[in-house]
Amino acid sequence: MKKSVLILFLTLNSICFFGQEILFQEVTLTDSVAIEQQMKQIAGFCDTENLSEIDIFKFQLIRGDYKEALITIKKRIKETPTDQRQYLDVYKYYVEAKQSKNFKAVFTKSYRKYVKNSDDIQVINLDKALILRDPTDYYISNFNTTYGNIKSEKISQEIAIDLVKKYFLSTVFSSTRAIYFKEIKQDHKRRYAINDSIVIPMKDGAEVSLVVVKRKGKSSTKKSAILVSSIYAGTNEVSAMLSASKGYVGVIANTRGKRLSKSEIKPLEYEHTDVYEVIDWISKQSWSNQKVAMFGGSYNGFTQWASMKHKVHPALKTIVPMVAIAPGIDYPMENNVLHNYSYSWNFYVTNNKFLDFEASNDFNRWNSLKNTWYKTGVAFNKLDSLDGQENTLWNTYMQHPSYDEYWKKMIPYKQEFAKIDIPILTITGYYDDSQRGAMYYYNQHHKYAKNPNHYVLVGPYDHWTAQSKPQESLRNYKLDKSALINIEEDLIYQWFDYVLKGKEKPSILKDKVNFQVMGTNTWMHKPSQSAMTNDTLQFHLSSEKDHDFYALKTKSNNSEVSMSIDFKDRKTMNNTDYYPWPLEKDNINVKDGLIFKSEALKEDIILNGSFFGNLKFSINKKDVDYSVILYQLTPEGNYFHLSYYIGRASYAKDREQRNLLIPNQKTQVSFNNSKLISKKIQKGSRIVVVVNVNKNNNAQINYGTGRDVNIESSKDAEIPLNITFTGNSSVSLPVFKI
Known part of the structure; x- marks a missing residue:
C-alpha cells in the first residue's frame, strides 16, 4: 500500500492542464486509497463553471470540500419534494459522515434516525429506490469500465468530468449500501408483521408461496385484503407494505414454482386456477372480512383477469389491472408478430426461485444474440441454438403462432367475460408497451358483458409510470402538470376505499373513460371509448x-x-x-x-x-x-x-x-x-x-x-x-x- 501511494503521489504531482486536457496515469482499481487521491486531484483540475448545482456538489465532495458540499446539498434537498430525494438524503448523510473520524458509525446513527422519523410512505419509497432498484452494482461497473477504457496519457475535460461523476456514484453507494439496506429492512420489521413462509396447496397438488403483511399497532378488527399475484418473487413486498400502511392486509402470491414453492415454474399457464384458489384461502383466514381486491401491473395485471376466467370468486370485490399483458394478444407477440424481447425474460423468471438479474442484465449477450441471428439469417426458432442454452418456454411459444387453445386457456375468452360483474379500474398509458393488452380486456369486457362497471384511465405514461408516479418528462416530452398524478400511492387506494369502504369515488374518474389530452393540461371524461x-x-x-x-x-x-x-x-x-x-x-x-x-x-x-x-x-x-x-x-x-x-x-x-x-x-x-x-x-x-x-x-x-x-x-x-x-x-x- 505504501509503495502504491508513493507512486500515486509522484503521479499526481505531474497532473496538470495540457491545454484543455489533463495528464492521466492509470492506477490499480482495487487500490481504493490510490483511486480516491487520483479522483480528488482530477476533480480539482476540472472546469465546473457550467455544471448543474448537483454536479457541482459532486465535485465539491470528491475534492474534499465537505463544508461547501454540505451547504450545496442542503439547499438542493430543501428545494426537492420528499418523495424525490431518496438519493439526495444519502448524499447529505454521506458528507456529514466524511467529516468525522468514524464514517461508518456516524452514517449509521444518522441514517437510522432519519428512517425512524420518516413516515410509512417515505420508507417504502426508500426501499423502492435503494433496495428494490439497487443501482450500486451498475454504478461500480460503470466507473470501472469507463476508467479501464482510458488508454491515453491525457484526457479531455469532458472525459475527466464524466469520470469524476461516475466515481462519485460508485464510491458513495458502495460505501453506504450495506448500512442503509440494514437500516431500512430493520425499520420494516419495526412497522410491519411480515409472514413470508406461507405455502398453500393447490387442488392439483402444486404449491403456491405467499407473503402476508400487516401494519403493527393498527386495529385488530378483520380487514380487507389487497392481493398482488406475481411471478416476480421478492419484488412486491413493498406493495404489500403500502397496502398495510393504508389500513388493509397486504398479500403477495407468487406463481407456482417461485419462492418457497417446490413445484415446477410454469409462467402464465396456471394463474387461471391458482389465483382463484389463493383468493379462496384468503377469504377463510381469521383476519379476513371476506373482501379481497387485487392490483398490479404487467404480468401482475394479467393474473387479475386470469383469476376470473372460470368464475369470479365471491370474495373478489374489485381489480385494478395496470398495463396488463394479455398472453397471445400482446405478449409475446404483437398482432401475431413475435418479438424477441421475451426471449431473455424467460430466463429472468425461470432460472431460479426468485429472479435472475444477472441473466436479465446481460445486455451484451442479448444484443449479440439478436445481431448474430439477423446477420446469419437462420430461422427464428434457432435462437436458443445460437445462444447455446435451451429456452423451453420460448420453444413452446414457437408452437403457437396463432391465438389457439394454448393462449385461450389463460384468460377469459369471449362469453367468459360476460359473467365478470365487479367494479374494475383499468390503467394504461399512450406509450405503454402493453396498452393493447390492457385495452383488449376493456373492449372484450364491454363487448360481452351488459353495462359493465368498468372504468379506464389513460394518460401520457409508459409501461412503468402508468403503474407508479409519472415524472415531469417522458422520453424528452415535458408532461402537462395535470398528468402528474400519483397512481400507485393515491389513486389506487382511493379506488379501494371507494369500493371496499364506501368512500367517495376518486375525483379524477368523472366518467367511465378518463384521458389526459396532451398539450392542453386538461383531462377529458366520456361515457365510452366511442364517445371520445x-x-x-x-x-x-x-x-x-x-x-x-x-x-x-x-x-x-x-x-x-x-x-x-x-x-x-x-x-x-x-x-x-x-x-x-x-x-x-x-x-x-x-x-x-x-x-x-x-x-x-x-x-x-x-x-x-x-x-x-x-x-x-x-x-x-x-x-x-x-x-x-x-x-x-x-x-x-x-x-x-x-x-x-x-x-x-x-x-x-x-x-x-x-x-x-x-x-x-x-x-x-x-x-x-x-x-x-x-x-x-x-x-x-x-x-x-x-x-x-x-x-x-x-x-x-x-x-x-x-x-x-x-x-x-x-x-x-x-x-x-x-x-x-x-x-x-x-x-x-x-x-x-x-
Whole structure:
C-alpha cells in the first residue's frame, strides 16, 4: 500500500492542464486509497463553471470540500419534494459522515434516525429506490469500465468530468449500501408483521408461496385484503407494505414454482386456477372480512383477469389491472408478430426461485444474440441454438403462432367475460408497451358483458409510470402538470376505499373513460371509448411526390406506390424507428419506408383514440409483416411520434386463423389496433404517415412463403418482396372537434 501511494503521489504531482486536457496515469482499481487521491486531484483540475448545482456538489465532495458540499446539498434537498430525494438524503448523510473520524458509525446513527422519523410512505419509497432498484452494482461497473477504457496519457475535460461523476456514484453507494439496506429492512420489521413462509396447496397438488403483511399497532378488527399475484418473487413486498400502511392486509402470491414453492415454474399457464384458489384461502383466514381486491401491473395485471376466467370468486370485490399483458394478444407477440424481447425474460423468471438479474442484465449477450441471428439469417426458432442454452418456454411459444387453445386457456375468452360483474379500474398509458393488452380486456369486457362497471384511465405514461408516479418528462416530452398524478400511492387506494369502504369515488374518474389530452393540461371524461371522437380525418396514399415525401390526399385516387425489400441484404434494416423513443425529434429517416405527408391543418384538432386504416395492395408473396407509423410534423418542423401499428397481413381478419394472400392479386388489409392516444394537434401541423415492411433484428422476419414464419430463413429470400399500394389505401384519424 505504501509503495502504491508513493507512486500515486509522484503521479499526481505531474497532473496538470495540457491545454484543455489533463495528464492521466492509470492506477490499480482495487487500490481504493490510490483511486480516491487520483479522483480528488482530477476533480480539482476540472472546469465546473457550467455544471448543474448537483454536479457541482459532486465535485465539491470528491475534492474534499465537505463544508461547501454540505451547504450545496442542503439547499438542493430543501428545494426537492420528499418523495424525490431518496438519493439526495444519502448524499447529505454521506458528507456529514466524511467529516468525522468514524464514517461508518456516524452514517449509521444518522441514517437510522432519519428512517425512524420518516413516515410509512417515505420508507417504502426508500426501499423502492435503494433496495428494490439497487443501482450500486451498475454504478461500480460503470466507473470501472469507463476508467479501464482510458488508454491515453491525457484526457479531455469532458472525459475527466464524466469520470469524476461516475466515481462519485460508485464510491458513495458502495460505501453506504450495506448500512442503509440494514437500516431500512430493520425499520420494516419495526412497522410491519411480515409472514413470508406461507405455502398453500393447490387442488392439483402444486404449491403456491405467499407473503402476508400487516401494519403493527393498527386495529385488530378483520380487514380487507389487497392481493398482488406475481411471478416476480421478492419484488412486491413493498406493495404489500403500502397496502398495510393504508389500513388493509397486504398479500403477495407468487406463481407456482417461485419462492418457497417446490413445484415446477410454469409462467402464465396456471394463474387461471391458482389465483382463484389463493383468493379462496384468503377469504377463510381469521383476519379476513371476506373482501379481497387485487392490483398490479404487467404480468401482475394479467393474473387479475386470469383469476376470473372460470368464475369470479365471491370474495373478489374489485381489480385494478395496470398495463396488463394479455398472453397471445400482446405478449409475446404483437398482432401475431413475435418479438424477441421475451426471449431473455424467460430466463429472468425461470432460472431460479426468485429472479435472475444477472441473466436479465446481460445486455451484451442479448444484443449479440439478436445481431448474430439477423446477420446469419437462420430461422427464428434457432435462437436458443445460437445462444447455446435451451429456452423451453420460448420453444413452446414457437408452437403457437396463432391465438389457439394454448393462449385461450389463460384468460377469459369471449362469453367468459360476460359473467365478470365487479367494479374494475383499468390503467394504461399512450406509450405503454402493453396498452393493447390492457385495452383488449376493456373492449372484450364491454363487448360481452351488459353495462359493465368498468372504468379506464389513460394518460401520457409508459409501461412503468402508468403503474407508479409519472415524472415531469417522458422520453424528452415535458408532461402537462395535470398528468402528474400519483397512481400507485393515491389513486389506487382511493379506488379501494371507494369500493371496499364506501368512500367517495376518486375525483379524477368523472366518467367511465378518463384521458389526459396532451398539450392542453386538461383531462377529458366520456361515457365510452366511442364517445371520445366526433369526427374522422381520412387520408389516402398517393404517388404525388415532393422531394422525399409522397402526398397524403383527402380523396382516393388511381395512383400506385411501390417498394421492394431484399431480405437477403443483412447490412441494412427496415422499420427501425417504429418504437416511440424519443417522442419528439428534429427529423426522421426518410430513406426507411414510404413517407407520406399531408397539407397543413387549417384548424386545431384533438386526436382522440386509435388511428385505423385500410391498405389496398398487391404483393408477390403470400404474406407480409407491415407497419404504419403516425407522426405530427409541428409548425416548428419537429416530428412528434403519435402512435404506430405493426402486424401480420395473414392474421388481419382473424388472429386465430391464418389467411394467406394470393401473390400478385390486389387485396385489402385493415387494421384498427394501433396505440390509443389523446393529443392536441395545432393548426399548421401536418400529418406524416410511414408505411413499411418489418425487417430488423427485433422480431421475426416474415419471408412470405406462407410457411410457419418461425422456420423460415434467409434461404427463403431469393426473390425480393415487391409490394404496390394503391391510392384507395387510407389512414383514418379519430378526432374530437370542439
